[in-house]
Amino acid sequence: MSDHPHRDIAMQAKAWPFEEARKVLAHVGGKKPEKGYVLFETGYGPSGLPHIGTFGEVVRTTMVRKAFEQISDIPTKLICFSDDMDGFRKVPTNLPQQEMLAEYLHKPLTEVPDPFGTHESLGHHNNARLRSFLDSFGFEYDFVSSTETYKSGRFDEALLKLLAHYDDVMKIMLPTLGAERQATYSPFLPVCSKTGHVLQVPVVETKLDSGTIVYRDHDGSLVETPVTGGHCKLQWKPDWAMRQYALDVDYEMSGKDLIDSVKQANRIQKAMGGKGPATFTYELFLDEKGEKISKSKGNGLSLEEWLTYAPQESLSLFMYNKPRAAKKLYFDVIPRMVDDYLTFRGKVAGQDEAQRFENPAWHIHSGAVPQEKGSVTFGLLLNLASVCNAQDKETLWNFIKRYDPEASAETAPFLDGLAGYAVRYYQDFVRPSLKYRLPTEQERPAFEELKGLLEKVDREISSDDLQTEIFTIGKNHGYENLREWFKCLYEVLLGQPQGPRMGTFFTLFGLEASLDLVNRVLAGADLSAQE
Incomplete structure (x- = not known):
């Protein structure tokens, strides 16, 4: 046992973020990199808006980062890199001012006017949306703009290194391209001094001594331009490799659709003399x-x-x-x-440290798991919303308070939020699919016994004891598979084939209201018409 028992426990954790964290620690040789921290990266293409995949990549990377911080004292950083110098290839149909935007095709996104009029460019607008998006979830990150990094000279050394290995990069990239693309491909995309366009043109000469390339412009003329200072941008796969090299990225994850791109970026990095980051490939939805x-x-x-x-x-x-x-x-x-x-x-609350490290809630909350009293599940709230055809969460609270008098929107804000979500989910998805039925003649005796139970049972009975009584009714009426008895209850009382523990549901709904529900069913009422 070492002097760090906490760290020893974390080093043994089997949860995948800890497995990845140990991989990162091995990648940096168990010691602080020269830059002073371990760098995690996520990338973003700002031609569109952040989406569920963006959230998934940042939240998973954060989980690995936080696990790493449990096994090492090495400082960490997470950067969200925006490829906002990319050329504006086409006008997204969901943007206003389509005709105006069409005039700026092929320019860097940070040179395209913001059609919403709120920022200096479309790239800046979408970057702001990304930062707002990430901030709304409480992510800890540093934002890095491709445009600013290229123009500031921060990439210059790496760009010159890639220029020195131009032929190696071409040997890596050309076999991955079709014949037509091979004829004009270059890892360097010059930014035209006349039009401001990011050009995809053939490079006819590389000049390492002057740090320039000579390319053939669309009009046939030869133009010489520096590869540094924002005068050129890289194609995205070489760009990915170059920025990982320049920033010394230690860990980055990506989707299964980018497996080949990861391999090519890693080969480019090795050609430049770098080792590349530790990587993780996740599956697509x-x-x-x-x-x-x-x-x-x-x-x-x-x-x-x-x-x-x-x-x-x-x-x-x-x-x-x-x-x-x-x-x-x-x-x-x-x-x-x-x-x-x-x-x-x-x-x-009842777990030791080793168990908590395996608990997804620990990773979701980076170890600071909130506690809130309350045992009402979302599924139970949905069933409650179904039975009372809830239009708002206040309707559900009338029942929740009866079930737990101490609970309130103030003392249980998470539960309060769940009640609102449940009403919306019920109205939009559950309600349209409900299919109630009446009990058959063979099932009626069981419902009559259930009615008698609800009439006479002690009003203070626990939900577990009530569940046992309901279970017994099923056995009394010949249900060899008790699941069939509960399925019958769900279909008749809730209008669906699956449902909650009925003892808990009846307790939450209230025994008198539950008795009324059973009476209506026995009287032949159509529960689908309830308001």
């Missing part, structure tokens, strides 16, 4: 049909949609779970993620 999510198809679930129906913590849990496995990202996964999060959060 699937839609409910198991097909890859695509922006053009619009078959995915957006970040805004998830956060309309559930808290950020549930989305963080979805991102934490099995990042190397392809997961379906659609509305039906939301309730389970919320309740799984509540379960993990509830276990923290």
Whole structure:
């Protein structure tokens, strides 16, 4: 045992962020890099707005960073790098002033006017949106602009190094391209001094002594320009490798679709004399049909949609779970993620340090897991909303307070938020799919016994004891598989094939209200028509 028992426990943790953290520690040789810290990077293309994938990459990288801080005293930084010097290739259909923007095609994004009129350029506008997005989730990061870094000269040394290995880079990149692209490809994209366009033109000569390239312009003339000082930008794969080299990035993750790009960037770095960062490849999301999510198809679930129906913590849990496995990202996964999060959060108080390191809630909250009294699950709130056709969360609070008199929106803000999410989710997804039915003649005797139980049972009975009584009714009426009895209750009383522990539900809904519900069913009432 070392002098750091806490660190020893963290070094043994099996949770994937700790596995990655140990990989990073090995990558830097177990000691502080010359720059004084371990650098984690995430990248962003600011031609569009931040999305659920942006959140996933930053939250997962943060989980690894925070795990690293448990196993080492080496300082850390996380940068979010915006490739805002990239050329404006096409006008996104969701932006205003389409005709005006079309006049600025091929210019760096930071030279394209902001169609919203709030920032000095479209690149600056989208960078501001990114920072606001990251800040809203409480991420700790340093923002780095490609334009500023190129123009400040911070990349100059690395750009000259890449120029010195120009032929090596071409040997790496050309086999990955089609014949037509090979004919004009160069890792350097000159910024035209006349038009300001980021040019994709063939380079006819490299001059290492002067740090310049000579390229053939579209009009056929030869132009010489420095590769430094923002006069050139790199194609994105060499750019990725160059900036990792220049900034000495120690860790970066990316999606499965970029596996080949990671390999090429790593080869370019080695050609330049760098070793490249430790990397992690995560799987891409699937839609409910198991097909890859695509922006053009619009078959995915957006970040805004998830956060309309559930808290950020549930989305963080979805991102934490099995990042190397392809997961379906659609509305039906939301309730389970919320309740799984509540379960993990509830276990923290009773766990020792080793157990907490394996608990997803520890990683979601970087160790500072909040505690809030309350045992009402999201699934239970959804069922409650169904039965009383809730239009607002105040309706649910009327029942919650009866179930737990000490609970309130002030003392249980997370539960209060869940009640609002549950009403929205019920109204938009559950309500349209409800299919109530009446009990069959064979099922009616069991419902009559349930009615009798609710009439006579002690009003102070615990939800566990009430569950046992309901369980017994099923056995009394010949249900060999008790799941069938509960499925019957769900279909008749809740209009769906799955549901909560009925003892807990009846306790929350109230025994008198539950008795009234059973009486209405036995009287042949159509619960689907309830208001």
